[in-house]
Amino acid sequence: MLKIEIDEHSGFCFGVTTAIKKAEEELNKGEALYCLGDIVHNSIECDRLEKLGLITINHEEFAKLHNAKVLLRAHGEPPATYETAKRNNLEIIDATCPVVLKLQQRINKKWQETNNEDSQIVIYGQAGHAEVLGLVGQTHGEAIVVEKKPHIENIAKDKNTYIYSQTTKSLEGYKLIVNEITAHINEGKRCESFNTVCGQVANRLNGIGEFAKSHELIFFVCGKKSSNGRILFDECKKMNPRSYQIEGPEDIDLKLTLDVESIGICGATSTPKWLMENCKQTIINYNNK
Numbered sequence: 001m002l003k004i005e006i007d008e009h010s011g012f013c014f015g016v017t018t019a020i021k022k023a024e025e026e027l028n029k030g031e032a033l034y035c036l037g038d039i040v041h042n043s044i045e046c047d048r049l050e051k052l053g054l055i056t057i058n059h060e061e062f063a064k065l066h067n068a069k070v071l072l073r074a075h076g077e078p079p080a081t082y083e084t085a086k087r088n089n090l091e092i093i094d095a096t097c098p099v100v101l102k103l104q105q106r107i108n109k110k111w112q113e114t115n116n117e118d119s120q121i122v123i124y125g126q127a128g129h130a131e132v133l134g135l136v137g138q139t140h141g142e143a144i145v146v147e148k149k150p151h152i153e154n155i156a157k158d159k160n161t162y163i164y165s166q167t168t169k170s171l172e173g174y175k176l177i178v179n180e181i182t183a184h185i186n187e188g189k190r191c192e193s194f195n196t197v198c199g200q201v202a203n204r205l206n207g208i209g210e211f212a213k214s215h216e217l218i219f220f221v222c223g224k225k226s227s228n229g230r231i232l233f234d235e236c237k238k239m240n241p242r243s244y245q246i247e248g249p250e251d252i253d254l255k256l257t258l259d260v261e262s263i264g265i266c267g268a269t270s271t272p273k274w275l276m277e278n279c280k281q282t283i284i285n286y287n288n289k
């Protein structure tokens with residue numbers, strides 16, 4: 001008898017849940033609502049909200065927009081976005097996750113406090129990622145973004161250094177990069193690091209590994225752009241080589257489900273529960289034919 005389990009810890013984190021709830025509340029009022037960037041790194045959930053009336057725009061379109069209502073997603077935005085909104089008479093529905101907001105404020109405070117010393121702020125994160133752009137914006141674009149070891153060469157050796165992390169990076173990766181940066185900075189210079197990886201991501205890592213190990217076959221449901229999705233999927237793959245990343249039910253190689261007795265379905269902080277349920281149902285339907 002085939003057993004299919006959905007990981008109870010997978011699915012939207014509270015930041016994404018709140019952003020989507022805010023969007024739905026606004027859309028229920030029947031007024032036009034724009035969203036700056038994809039509300040969540042999941043094209044299927046974005047399509048669902050677009051059908052309800054949400055209009056996704058990019059920063060170029062945002063700059064040309066006037067007299068409208070715009071939702072800012074959980075990733076947050078740099079100060080320049082708020083300035084544009086003010087200039088263009090845009091009403092902002094701010095769904096920046098409180099965890100990201102707090103991090104933006106911490107970085108901004110540190111940048112202001114250390115402005116007159118010979119210092120630099122480093123952010124461990126993915127260059128160009130929306131959250132990282134919002135964080136770098138707190139330092140007037142001065143923060144140095146590093147993701148991999150070779151990027152450390154961009155960090156000056158002879159400056160006091162303050163290191164933060166994008167909220168959705170892996171804790172393990174953060175610790176490794178902090179060690180490398182600390183070794184890179186000259187003795188006598190300060191090198192302080194602040195672990196700002198979000199608990200919603202860090203705590204899921206162990207749990208998802210155990211979940212992956214406990215099933216013969218794993219389908220990890222996640223959009224291609226999700227940063228924490230990549231980390232969580234890598235953990236699944238490490239613990240269970242028969243792990244497959246899919247965006248939705250249409251990506252499932254159903255033939256794989258024929259020779260197993262236990263299948264696990266899990267996902268990232270941007271994966272809706274209903275999508276994992278749809279995947280489960282698709283497998284059930286196929287196996288009951």
Ligand code: SF4
Pocket residue numbers: 013014015016074075097098099100167168198199200201269
């Ligand atoms: S992963 Fe954490 S910081 Fe990012 S949106 Fe979710 S709750 Fe907020």
